[in-house]
Amino acid sequence: MRKLLFLLLFSAAIAAHSQGTPQDSTWIRENYYKIERYIPMRDGIKLFTTFYIPKDTTEKHPILLTRTPYSCAPYGEDKWRNFHTGYLRYYLREGYIVVSQDVRGRWMSEGQFVDVRPFVKDKKSTTDVDEASDTYDAIDWMVKNTPHNNGRVGVFGISYPGFYSTMAAASAHPALKAVSPQAPVTDWFMGDDFHHNGAFFQMDAWAFYASFGKPRPQPTTIGPSGFDYYTKDNYKWYLETGALKNIMKLTGDSIAFWKDLYAHPNRDAWWQARNARVAMHDIKPVMLVVGGLYDAEDCFGAWNLYKAIKTQSPATNAHLVMGPWYHGEWASNDGTHLGNVQWGSNTSFWYQNNIEIPFFNYYLKGKGAEPKLSAATVFFSGANEWHKFDQWPPAAAQEQSIFLQTDGTLAWQAPSGKNSFSEYVSDPAHPVPYTEDVHFFRTREYMTDDQRFASRRTDVLTFQTPVLTDDLTLAGPVTADLKVSLSSTDADLVVKVIDVFHDDFSYTPTGPVPVRGHDNTPAYPMGGYQMLVHGEVMRGRFRESFEVPKAFTPGKVETVKFSIPDLAHTFKKGHRLMIQIQSSWFPLVDRNPQKFVDIYTANDSDFQRETIRVFHDADHPSRIVLSVLAKGQ
């Protein structure tokens, strides 16, 4: 009863706080003014910048800056952003000078845009510019020219603006005190957005670049147009469009970065220069890295940017927050669930009020006590609890392997038999869908989707533990270490970590468990739900090196070892841990032709079926290496 009361009060509080009100809108207009300025960079290029400045001159105000390729619209000093609908209005109430800047070459800024522009460590002249130098020059101009600023600047941004936040941190401008890269684009070959372990995330890439990648010859307030698809079923569109070279034909050579993607199939010097982590040395501002455990786009970037800062710049005051969020959800008004899975509270609201706002208030305004932020504040799905750690992965987490077994189970002991394997036929003409439903744009919810549809396919292997007699909590990295043989020369391997709910599971507190039948469609049947906790793909050719791909020898058992982004999840007592293995994840990931050819120039005729064997015997034990925080007996 007390718990219920608490929930009710909490919900009421959320409702009261998360609704933007007309009063906020009026208040902002009455207490702020907006100006637009071109800020000159060291090479003479000018970047378009909008300022929302408090009218209050009784005190000096900090600057909160976001640099973006997505426009600082609306343009015009009489046209204002709708701050009042989101939590950013709290920064206005606190008197921040809120600044947005179009990055070099986008929208109204001058210059040439370069995607994830490489960081230049040793700048030799005023023409040696990068995003760090642009941020430095912008901050320098702002603290000198913005009325009543207090000389303290914070930078934050989500996704691509998260990348610009990372680069801001590398600018080393002394006025920059606090930076929050959120879902920061960090490494587009290893795990963010467009590739995971070298496998091409064609759907996200094409959806993005078919519009974002169009040329912008002159500064403009008009955005690029989209692409006209002939169907709203993306599985059908990508399957029928076929080999990647056919997608290239749709654009001609108009999209520069699309051509770059095709020209760099391996992790060459070009990609290595576009790894934002290389800039993370001797970082001076306090850092707050934020990411979503269920972010389909830049979950990798959040975990790994933080780890790079801790490793490469150990003196930096750096903090990590990972919540159960889709891409950017922490900045939204609702962080209660994703798809069918519930988190038990409004995690976004909690983050905004307990982490981010106190963080900037202290470091930019000197307001309040120093926020005692732990090194890592991490939400554990399954348990639905926030936990704080003084390091990540937690010191108490133990690396433990769970092994695939002949009978389809998972066990903590290595298998003992001889020549034992499971096999399936992977057919590029019938790839495994990444989600069950029919839709066009990649869903956010696939990250927690029920995997029962996949369990029922003959080209998906399923292994699971017995029913757990104690909670099993994982905290930290996951490594798949598979012993496989192929009938051909290349394959993708997708490993999915799944939480199997017990058969009586229901979010409905009372009454019968919903059962579907005939025409009635009650709530989704959660009993026996196979919740994707995290999945990851590995392009087999990169198993020894991402720089130098290597063909498989047909029939030979080889090791394919790859990392899956960190997990923070509790498999509750009564649940099971399940691992699924498959060789396509379509159209999320482009299809591997299953032949060792350059995939970006491969022909439709190169795509072929193959048989994949995953071994589970004493000589070839396939295993998943987990970071176990608690597992009972």
Next chain:
Amino acid sequence: MRQLLFCFLLLPLLSTCQTPAPDPDYVKHHYDKTEAMIPMRDGKRLFTAIYTPKDHSQPWPFLMERSPYSSGPYGDTLYKRGLGPSGRLMRGGYIFVYQDVRGRYMSEGDFEEMTPAKDHKKDSKETDESTDTWDTIDWLLKNVAGNNGRVGLYGISYPGFYASASLPDAHPAIKAVSPQAPVTDEFIGDDANHNGAFFLLDNFDFDNYFDIPRPAPVKNYSGNLFHAEIRDAYDFFLKLGSIKNSNKPEYFNNNGKIWNEYLGNSTYDEYWRSRNIRTHLKDIRPAVLVVGGWFDAEDMFGALRTYEAIEKQSTPNDNHLIMGPWTHGAWAGVTGRNSDHWISSRTSTSVIMRLSRISSTTT
């Protein structure tokens, strides 16, 4: 454009069928109910509920449904909430008759799955559904006052079979019969098997309820043969494994008579052949209105093939087919989609014409 116009013309028709019965006790207010145990030629008696219009101004036709699913509620003072296949027919002036078939609910005798039809010999005491229907009608004509000597039969699904089974050697008073989604051949295309493939999910669920032994007449069958919690049918039946596992103690445990007949007759043998009513649909005299649904998961085959069998085997005939975009029995829903209303109305009109001899220039 013509299509649009057609839709507009239909509107008045729709509005008449959509009018809900304003009186929840309409049946009680407009009909008298009696219950009778009607004797068959072999001495067994079948439980029958007879609802006669309070309006005695003219004689009325009989409209009868014979069913294995109960003709309840039982008792002279308890009335059905609605009568006949549609509200329109309920208000149309019929003597509605509901009968528990042999061996089900309150009727005597032993139930047999899809009673095989027999070639009838006069003076024989042998029975099948045709003779049971004949004997029932014979009794009704003699014992129910105010009838006009004409009888119609209808039924959906299993009752559709009993409607079909009344057709061979039909009593001469039977003028119109409407088998709707009639169970017709359970090895080739209806319910239990399609082309010999066993419809596990439907059969398992149906026989768990339908196959409860009934040693003596009852008003209610109690529960099911066994309790199986099936939330994910794919998972449940995959784990069940071989079909013989269905007779494990926790499931049928060899208590299902029909279940064991199904499992014991895995080819199109005499068991199934004798239950194919099509072979007997010859020299059919009553007018026939076969109704089926294109999206009926259970007896679409039966509708199409019953119509076809009569067309091919019975010349001349007065045989009609209506197929709509329906699930099993959806045409009879009073709150269904518009197409349901449309066909209910058409069906009603047709039956009214056959049984009441209303002359009309349209059919």
